Amino acid sequence: MALIQVFETGDIIKIAIVSGKGGTGKTTLSVNLISALGKGTLVDCDVEEPDAHLYLDVDLKKIHDATVSCPSIDESLCTFCGACSNFCRANALAVLPSSVLVFPNICNGCGGCVLVCEKKAITEISRPIGIVEYGKKGNIEFYSGLLNIGEAKAPPLIKCVKSFADDKLIIYDSPPGSSCPVVETVNGCDYVVAVTEQTPFGLHDLKMIVGLLRQMNIPFGVVINKFGIGNKEVEEYLSNENIKLLVTIPNSREIAILGSQGILLCESDAKWATFFQDMFDVIVAEVSKCKK
Numbered sequence: 406m407a408l409i410q411v412f413e414t415g416d417i418i419k420i421a422i423v424s425g426k427g428g429t430g431k432t433t434l435s436v437n438l439i440s441a442l443g444k445g446t447l448v449d450c451d452v453e454e455p456d457a458h459l460y461l462d463v464d465l466k467k468i469h470d471a472t473v474s475c476p477s478i479d480e481s482l483c484t485f486c487g488a489c490s491n492f493c494r495a496n497a498l499a500v501l502p503s504s505v506l507v508f509p510n511i512c513n514g515c516g517g518c519v520l521v522c523e524k525k526a527i528t529e530i531s532r533p534i535g536i537v538e539y540g541k542k543g544n545i546e547f548y549s550g551l552l553n554i555g556e557a558k559a560p561p562l563i564k565c566v567k568s569f570a571d572d573k574l575i576i577y578d579s580p581p582g583s584s585c586p587v588v589e590t591v592n593g594c595d596y597v598v599a600v601t602e603q604t605p606f607g608l609h610d611l612k613m614i615v616g617l618l619r620q621m622n623i624p625f626g627v628v629i630n631k632f633g634i635g636n637k638e639v640e641e642y643l644s645n646e647n648i649k650l651l652v653t654i655p656n657s658r659e660i661a662i663l664g665s666q667g668i669l670l671c672e673s674d675a676k677w678a679t680f681f682q683d684m685f686d687v688i689v690a691e692v693s694k695c696k697k
């Protein structure tokens with residue numbers, strides 16, 4: 406069985422679960438997949454709205470304060486020459502006649518301004534952006550990031566949370582969309598599972614994700630959730646683009662009711678545990694093909 410192979414061989418498998426838009430069932434798939442397997446690590450990379458721990462029912466404890474570096478100006482040394490702001494591509498500095506303004510939220514922490522300041526008036530300080538939390542349920546390890554309110558720097562926190570996971574099987578539950586936080590989440594993954602649904606919005610957002618993953622050269626397959634609610638356009642798109650349809654999850658009243666009650670599908674009925682274990686086997690088979 407694929408799960409045994411993963412844990413008994415030297416292979417490490419990193420899988421990201423993504424979706425072009427929220428509400429597609431990405432987190433439902435992530436938590437059910439890891440729960441059906443009963444071991445491995447789940448990382449909630451949706452640091453602006455982490456909720457996978459609620460489905461898994463794990464208590465979290467803070468294990469790390471995440472920070473980014475940011476310039477601090479000593480105006481007693483500054484001659485207001487403007488070299489730092491001229492250098493800064495992010496436009497995170499504004500030099501006025503008698504002061505220097507720093508805009509921390511758009512600073513990318515490159516440190517270039519420190520290097521170009523001949524007066525040594527700039528030092529780097531650490532700026533908190535959020536926390537990393539950890540929990541455990543049976544043999545499942547769980548990490549989650551929580552971005553500070555009003556903070557715009559999701560990618561560095563996602564990178565930080567990912568760095569804590571060390572396991573043979575790691576599943577990353579991505580934020581929705583196809584922008585920088587998703588890029589950071591899928592970076593370094595062996596395989597990506599893109600969750601979509603049979604609606605015009607689902608197809609539109611799936612195309613965005615497909616474009617991103619192809620640009621990043623990361624192998625991927627698609628899961629259609631709530632299968633049966635729409636037309637055949639998503640399937641036709643997958644077929645035309647030669648994209649692997651991994652599995653379909655039916656549009657079912659049973660799934661909706663269990664989800665609304667916060668009950669994990671795979672813990673509600675053995676048939677669902679088998680369903681997600683089989684899905685994992687399909688994914689691992691795809692990963693193996695891509696690694697050859």
Ligand code: SF4
Nearest residue numbers: 483484486487489522
């Ligand atoms: S480069 Fe240094 S001296 Fe010049 S404006 Fe910036 S902080 Fe001041």
Ligand code: SF4
Nearest residue numbers: 493512513515516518
């Ligand atoms: S660290 Fe880089 S991005 Fe930030 S203010 Fe300095 S030059 Fe700009």
